[in-house]
Amino acid sequence: MSRRERLKLIVVSNRGPVSYARDADGERVVRRGGGGLATALRSLVAYHDVTWIASAMTDEDRAVAAEHDGAFEDVGRDGAAYDLRLVAHDAQEYDWFYNVVSNPVLWFLQHYLWDLVQQPNVDHALHHAWSEGYVPVNRGFAEAVTEELDRQPADAVFFHDYHLYLAPRFVREARPDVRLAHFVHVPWPEADYWHVLPLELRRAIHDGLLASDSVGFHTRRWRRNFMRSAEDIVGASCDWTRESLGYEGRRISVAATPISVEPAEFDELAASEAVLDAGRALEARRPEKVILRVDRTDPSKNIVRGFRAYELYLEAHAEMHRCVVLRALLDPSRQEIPQYAEYIAAIQREARRVNARFQQEGWMPIELSVDDDFPQSVAAYKDYDVLLVNAIFDGLNLVAKEAPLVNERNGVLILSENAGAHEELGDWALTVNPFDVSAQAEAIHAALTMPEAERQSRIHAIRSWVREHDLAAWVDEQVAALDPGHAPLRR
Amino acid sequence: MSRRERLKLIVVSNRGPVSYARDADGERVVRRGGGGLATALRSLVAYHDVTWIASAMTDEDRAVAAEHDGAFEDVGRDGAAYDLRLVAHDAQEYDWFYNVVSNPVLWFLQHYLWDLVQQPNVDHALHHAWSEGYVPVNRGFAEAVTEELDRQPADAVFFHDYHLYLAPRFVREARPDVRLAHFVHVPWPEADYWHVLPLELRRAIHDGLLASDSVGFHTRRWRRNFMRSAEDIVGASCDWTRESLGYEGRRISVAATPISVEPAEFDELAASEAVLDAGRALEARRPEKVILRVDRTDPSKNIVRGFRAYELYLEAHAEMHRCVVLRALLDPSRQEIPQYAEYIAAIQREARRVNARFQQEGWMPIELSVDDDFPQSVAAYKDYDVLLVNAIFDGLNLVAKEAPLVNERNGVLILSENAGAHEELGDWALTVNPFDVSAQAEAIHAALTMPEAERQSRIHAIRSWVREHDLAAWVDEQVAALDPGHAPLRR
Numbered sequence: 001m002s003r004r005e006r007l008k009l010i011v012v013s014n015r016g017p018v019s020y021a022r023d024a025d026g027e028r029v030v031r032r033g034g035g036g037l038a039t040a041l042r043s044l045v046a047y048h049d050v051t052w053i054a055s056a057m058t059d060e061d062r063a064v065a066a067e068h069d070g071a072f073e074d075v076g077r078d079g080a081a082y083d084l085r086l087v088a089h090d091a092q093e094y095d096w097f098y099n100v101v102s103n104p105v106l107w108f109l110q111h112y113l114w115d116l117v118q119q120p121n122v123d124h125a126l127h128h129a130w131s132e133g134y135v136p137v138n139r140g141f142a143e144a145v146t147e148e149l150d151r152q153p154a155d156a157v158f159f160h161d162y163h164l165y166l167a168p169r170f171v172r173e174a175r176p177d178v179r180l181a182h183f184v185h186v187p188w189p190e191a192d193y194w195h196v197l198p199l200e201l202r203r204a205i206h207d208g209l210l211a212s213d214s215v216g217f218h219t220r221r222w223r224r225n226f227m228r229s230a231e232d233i234v235g236a237s238c239d240w241t242r243e244s245l246g247y248e249g250r251r252i253s254v255a256a257t258p259i260s261v262e263p264a265e266f267d268e269l270a271a272s273e274a275v276l277d278a279g280r281a282l283e284a285r286r287p288e289k290v291i292l293r294v295d296r297t298d299p300s301k302n303i304v305r306g307f308r309a310y311e312l313y314l315e316a317h318a319e320m321h322r323c324v325v326l327r328a329l330l331d332p333s334r335q336e337i338p339q340y341a342e343y344i345a346a347i348q349r350e351a352r353r354v355n356a357r358f359q360q361e362g363w364m365p366i367e368l369s370v371d372d373d374f375p376q377s378v379a380a381y382k383d384y385d386v387l388l389v390n391a392i393f394d395g396l397n398l399v400a401k402e403a404p405l406v407n408e409r410n411g412v413l414i415l416s417e418n419a420g421a422h423e424e425l426g427d428w429a430l431t432v433n434p435f436d437v438s439a440q441a442e443a444i445h446a447a448l449t450m451p452e453a454e455r456q457s458r459i460h461a462i463r464s465w466v467r468e469h470d471l472a473a474w475v476d477e478q479v480a481a482l483d484p485g486h487a488p489l490r491r
Numbered sequence: 492m493s494r495r496e497r498l499k500l501i502v503v504s505n506r507g508p509v510s511y512a513r514d515a516d517g518e519r520v521v522r523r524g525g526g527g528l529a530t531a532l533r534s535l536v537a538y539h540d541v542t543w544i545a546s547a548m549t550d551e552d553r554a555v556a557a558e559h560d561g562a563f564e565d566v567g568r569d570g571a572a573y574d575l576r577l578v579a580h581d582a583q584e585y586d587w588f589y590n591v592v593s594n595p596v597l598w599f600l601q602h603y604l605w606d607l608v609q610q611p612n613v614d615h616a617l618h619h620a621w622s623e624g625y626v627p628v629n630r631g632f633a634e635a636v637t638e639e640l641d642r643q644p645a646d647a648v649f650f651h652d653y654h655l656y657l658a659p660r661f662v663r664e665a666r667p668d669v670r671l672a673h674f675v676h677v678p679w680p681e682a683d684y685w686h687v688l689p690l691e692l693r694r695a696i697h698d699g700l701l702a703s704d705s706v707g708f709h710t711r712r713w714r715r716n717f718m719r720s721a722e723d724i725v726g727a728s729c730d731w732t733r734e735s736l737g738y739e740g741r742r743i744s745v746a747a748t749p750i751s752v753e754p755a756e757f758d759e760l761a762a763s764e765a766v767l768d769a770g771r772a773l774e775a776r777r778p779e780k781v782i783l784r785v786d787r788t789d790p791s792k793n794i795v796r797g798f799r800a801y802e803l804y805l806e807a808h809a810e811m812h813r814c815v816v817l818r819a820l821l822d823p824s825r826q827e828i829p830q831y832a833e834y835i836a837a838i839q840r841e842a843r844r845v846n847a848r849f850q851q852e853g854w855m856p857i858e859l860s861v862d863d864d865f866p867q868s869v870a871a872y873k874d875y876d877v878l879l880v881n882a883i884f885d886g887l888n889l890v891a892k893e894a895p896l897v898n899e900r901n902g903v904l905i906l907s908e909n910a911g912a913h914e915e916l917g918d919w920a921l922t923v924n925p926f927d928v929s930a931q932a933e934a935i936h937a938a939l940t941m942p943e944a945e946r947q948s949r950i951h952a953i954r955s956w957v958r959e960h961d962l963a964a965w966v967d968e969q970v971a972a973l974d975p976g977h978a979p980l981r982r
Contacts, residue, residue: 112683115606116883117790117834121799122927190681192603192716192884195909198924225683228719299608308612343608392607393683418686433689436613 007155008049009482010148012141013037014098014163016054016084017045018074020064028060032077037160037185040259043475046080051154053144055094055137056086070147087144089137096133097163100126104337106162109196110186111300111393113339122198130201135166138208142170149175156482161185165208172211180212181482185259186395187420188222191232206234210245214253214481218396218420223256255481258424261401262471269378270406278379282327287363289324289448292384292411294377294399296333297370299343302392302416302434303328307350307366309390309440314358314365317445322363324448326388329380331372344370384411386447389419390434396420400429404462410455412447413462414440424465428458498646499540500973501639503632504528505589505654507545507575508536509565511555519551523568528651528676531750534966537571542645544635546585546628547577561638578635580628587624588654591617595828597653600687601677602791602884604830613689621692626657629699633661640666647973652676656699663702671703672973676750677886678911679713682723697725701736705744705972709887709911714747746972749915752892753962760869761897769870773818778854780815780939783875783902785868785890787824788861790834793883793907793925794819798841798857800881800931805849805856808936813854815939817879820871822863835861875902877938880910881925887911891920895953901946903938904953905931915956919949 017038023029032038044050056065064072064086071085089097105126108114120126141164145157156179159167168180194202209215210230217223223243230236230245237246245252269275291310295301310326330347334340351368358365369376381403389400400413400421415422415429422431430443508529514520523529535541547556555563555577562576580588596617599605611617632655636648647670650658659671685693700706701721708714714734721727721736728737736743760766782801786792801817821838825831842859849856860867872894880891888910895904906913906920913922921934 112607115608116603116926117606118795118837120926121796122924122929123803124929127929190683192681192909193683195924196926198927198930199908302608304609305612312614346609417690418683433613433686435607435611435687436689438613438615438618439689 006048007479007482008152009044009479010051010053010145010154010157011041011044011160012053012145012157012164012167013041013160014055014102015057016052016086017041017076018084019058020060021058022060028064039262039265040471040474042076042078042080043262043472044479045076045082046078048479049082051083051085051148051152053085053087053141053148056088061086062088070151085144085148087140089140093133093136093140096129097137099336100129101134102163103334104339105197107186107300108339109193110162110189112187112189112193113299113392114196116196120196122196127198138164138166139170141167142174145171146174149178155179156181158183158478158482159212165205167208169204169208169211179482181214181216181478182209182212183216183478184209184222184226184395185218187393187418188217188225188229190225191229194229194233202233206230206236210234210236210247210252212252213250214255216255216257216478216481218256218258219423220256221423222395222420223254227254253481255477257474257477257481258396258420258469259398260466260469260471260474261398261405263405263467266378266381266402266405269375270382272375272378274375275378275382278373278376279382282376282379282383285367286383287323287325289320289385290380290383291324291326291386291388291444291448292329292380292403293326293388293390294329294331294380294403296331297340297344297347298333299339300392300394302390303330303343303347304350305434305437306388306390306440307347307354309437310366310444311354311357312437312441313444314354316441320448321358321365322360324365325367326365327367327380327384328369329373329377330368330370332370378406381406382408385409386412386414386444388414388440388444389416389421390414390432390440391416391419392434394419394421400425401462401466404459405466407459410452410459412450412455412458414443414447424469425462428461428465497539498970498973499643500535500970501542501544501636501645501648502532502535502651503544503636503648503655503658504532504651505546505593506548507543507577508532508567509575510549511551512549513551519555530753530756531962531965533567533569533571534753534963535970536567536573537569539970540573542574542576542639542643544576544578544632544639547579552577553579561642576635576639578631580631584624584627584631587620588628590827591620592625593654594825595830596688597656598677598791599830600684601653601680603678603680603684604790604883605687607687611687613687618689629655629657630661632658633665636662637665640669646670647672649674649969649973650703656696658699660695660699660702670973672705672707672969673700673703674707674969675700675713675717675886676709678884678909679708679716679720681716682720685720685724693724697721697727701725701727701738701743703743704741705746707746707748707969707972709747709749710914711747712914713886713911714745718745744972746968748965748968748972749887749911749960750889751957751960751962751965752889752896754896754958757869757872757893757896760866761873763866765866766869766873769864769867770873773867773870773874776858777874778814778816780811780876781871781874782815782817782877782879782935782939783820783871783894784817784879784881785820785871785894787822788831788835788838789824790830791883791885793881794821794834794838795841796925796928797879797881797931798838798845800928801857801935802845802848803928803932804935805845807932811939812849812856813851815856816858817856818858818871818875819860820864820868821859821861823861869897872897873899876900877903877905877935879905879931879935880907880912881905881923881931882907882910883925885910885912891916892953892957895950896957898950901943901950903941903946903949905934905938915960916953919952919956 056062065088071083074084159182351366397419413429416434547553556579562574565575650673842857891912904920907925
């Protein structure tokens with residue numbers, strides 16, 4: 001179907017497209033989030049009647065929510081109007097939901113980040129945060145959905161990500177006939193790893209998702225893992241031919257549709273004054289070759305091992321000393337979670353160690369920037385010779401799609417086999433195992449010595465793929481899957 | 492088939508049934524190993540013509556190997572004769588094979604023990620230890636097998652465990668028609684976790700195993716994981732109905748046959764002087780209730796979390812202070828591997844912390860013994876009220892089968908859902924999630940307050956199961972699977 005068939009949709013995500021605050025003069029100001037999901041769903045808003053339900057996350061969000069009984073109209077950056085409903089959860093429940101269950105536990109579990117010998121200790125605090133935080137917040141979302149459905153029927157409800165695994169079940173109980181879809185933006189681990197959670201929790205998560213009519217993932221690999229774990233943990237039956245699961249007498253389609261970026265947005269950004277300014281600053285301190293990584297400081301991104309791999313490369317290639325820099329532009333992330341604070345410390349320690357070992361007058365082998373500076377990141381996208389994406393596990397990894405779009409040096413992509421984007425871009429990247437630091441060192445050497453013609457053909461292929469499989473195409477696929485009259489498209 | 496049909500078998504395992512040393516007078520002495528596998532295969536030797544190929548592990552083993560050209564006759568504890576062939580590997584190759592690849596890497600991988608954010612760093616040292624250690628030692632085993640086959644044809648070759656994943660492939664290349672079987676005694680992790688190893692290593696492991704005609708595991712769960720990972724990693728085709736894999740035009744049967752114990756051996760042991768002596772010593776310092784754990788000090792055994800769970804129990808049940816002890820009888824294991832040395836330190840620290848918190852004049856809540864003392868373990872088997880087996884992951888766990896056989900107090904088994912034995916004994920145990928310390932604390936309380944009649948009926952059921960499904964039955968199943976004239980039995 002085309003996006004011209006206008007649908008009435010309810011989108012539900014924890015973080016919404018806007019957030020409210022007060023400025024220095026006490027005036028209410030709106031911040032339009034650059035978050036991946038908000039960007040991704042912008043074009044949905046442009047072509048359909050959307051009510052977006054999200055958490056009130058700031059004090060001012062709560063004030064806005066209190067001023068409205070239900071949804072209110074907002075006009076997005078592109079001038080398209082949609083209805084926004086901010087749900088003001090109980091603050092204590094939200095803290096348990098967000099800071100105990102969703103981010104430390106579910107995120108860690110879904111990226112295989114636990115040191116199982118020592119962590120986690122599932123204790124009363126986690127059981128309690130689940131039953132008194134994750135469950136009621138999901139119930140709160142479900143109630144907001146059913147209230148919106150009462151106000152006006154919708155063609156479909158579209159839930160997003162690991163914060164909202166139970167909400168489809170609660171909506172299904174109240175509205176057996178409404179069409180529900182869920183998209184999971186993170187990796188789906190295999191059944192054994194779900195055993196880190198007690199039986200009732202891992203069952204509830206699968207059961208909650210399976211209350212949807214369709215569940216989407218970025219890759220065939222995560223889809224396969226989900227179908228198998230749904231079979232193992234709640235006894236769903238896999239139909240591999242129809243790419244669906246049977247559960248409670250219903251058929252749930254399970255799709256693999258990788259999200260993407262808006263190429264036009266990056267074309268514009270690349271030519272913007274802020275990016276050109278940042279580019280001049282980077283240019284001024286540029287040696288012959290630049291290896292770039294752009295990441296949040298998330299343990300899943302594998303930043304420390306990247307530094308070790310680069311160290312092995314420098315060890316083997318003294319001829320490149322003074323000629324190369326590893327530019328690590330890192331956005332500080334989730335510092336309220338101890339493992340994240342510790343991980344930044346580990347990153348800084350490792351960078352200092354490698355720099356101390358190899359630095360010379362006027363040359364620092366690692367240029368580390370821990371800062372939220374998007375124009376600088378885009379400027380760096382234009383300027384790299386090698387882009388290193390070596391994530392331990394990653395749902396997709398948008399950097400691997402964004403950076404080649406605007407790169408001006410035929411830069412080579414080194415890509416982890418465990419990043420979701422590898423299913424699409426692997427043929428044109430140098431594939432690395434994220435745990436194999438010696439292979440990553442060799443890939444850096446191979447990338448820096450690759451003939452121009454090969455570099456060019458690889459990056460052109462990546463660009464064509466991303467331009468063809470852009471964000472609009474992904475949104476179209478999602479809408480097609482939501483439309484009750486159409487069988488979902490599948491890859 | 493019955494074990495009376497005498498077969499000519501070659502058994503291959505890294506550790507053999509005997510080991511040689513020199514005593515104080517310089518005389519050669521033979522030590523007959525109590526290792527699980529050696530015990531398990533003893534009855535094989537009693538009923539069939541067996542040539543057993545194993546590594547020469549001591550200096551004296553090497554001297555014995557050098558005195559013989561190939562195999563020589565040995566007479567086992569039961570008086571049955573078999574041929575033994577000790578393979579004297581290159582010492583440096585063996586060190587890489589054993590201390591770099593097999594025990595730290597493969598064991599850690601197969602029990603999900605890595606802290607993936609930090610470990611492992613697959614580097615040149617590991618690649619080198621693989622190609623110059625694991626590969627040539629497996630090739631050495633394969634050459635010993637083909638030499639034995641040249642000497643005398645065999646009905647089948649039976650490989651054991653994670654040390655020998657490549658040997659079947661090397662034998663298959665040299666002898667396309669010989670019947671090969673492999674039994675894996677450890678858990679089989681799912682495909683994502685195999686990605687910790689570089690592509691060529693994880694492929695070689697699957698390809699090596701699939702050169703066998705049959706592959707055996709202790710549980711349906713490990714079998715399922717193997718069938719799926721063989722599909723994902725080397726493109727084998729799963730036939731779930733026939734419980735087999737198609738690979739290279741051959742059909743490989745994949746069986747789930749849990750190993751067991753010899754009940755008669757434990758009946759005898761329980762009445763032995765050494766055990767009775769140890770029992771009197773334990774009795775002298777016994778409070779009202781005893782919780783027992785008997786384990787190697789292996790991180791997979793989850794000893795630290797067990798102490799935390801017990802701490803939570805003591806916290807909630809002040810009425811039981813002075814009335815209960817957690818007796819942890821731990822056999823020190825693999826102390827040449829740093830993670831194991833660190834784990835013993837963590838165990839001691841945690842025990843000291845819990846004891847410091849709760850101890851009173853004349854009462855120490857945890858009784859920790861780090862010592863290899865099998866008579867003491869059997870004496871403790873007889874005397875527990877609760878047996879705690881909370882392994883993170885465990886191929887089977889023989890303690891869960893051994894201890895109930897001789898227990899005299901209708902002791903209750905608390906059993907991890909991730910221990911292989913749970914597939915057989917789960918119905919009669921209190922099941923716990925190994926990561927859930929609060930649930931383990933509750934299980935301790937439930938076990939200590941369980942009515943006598945229920946405790947009795949549970950332990951009787953476990954005993955009947957183990958006596959019926961004993962070691963002899965397991966050996967029969969293995970032999971049936973080895974016999975070229977018979978389709979393998981399957982659970």
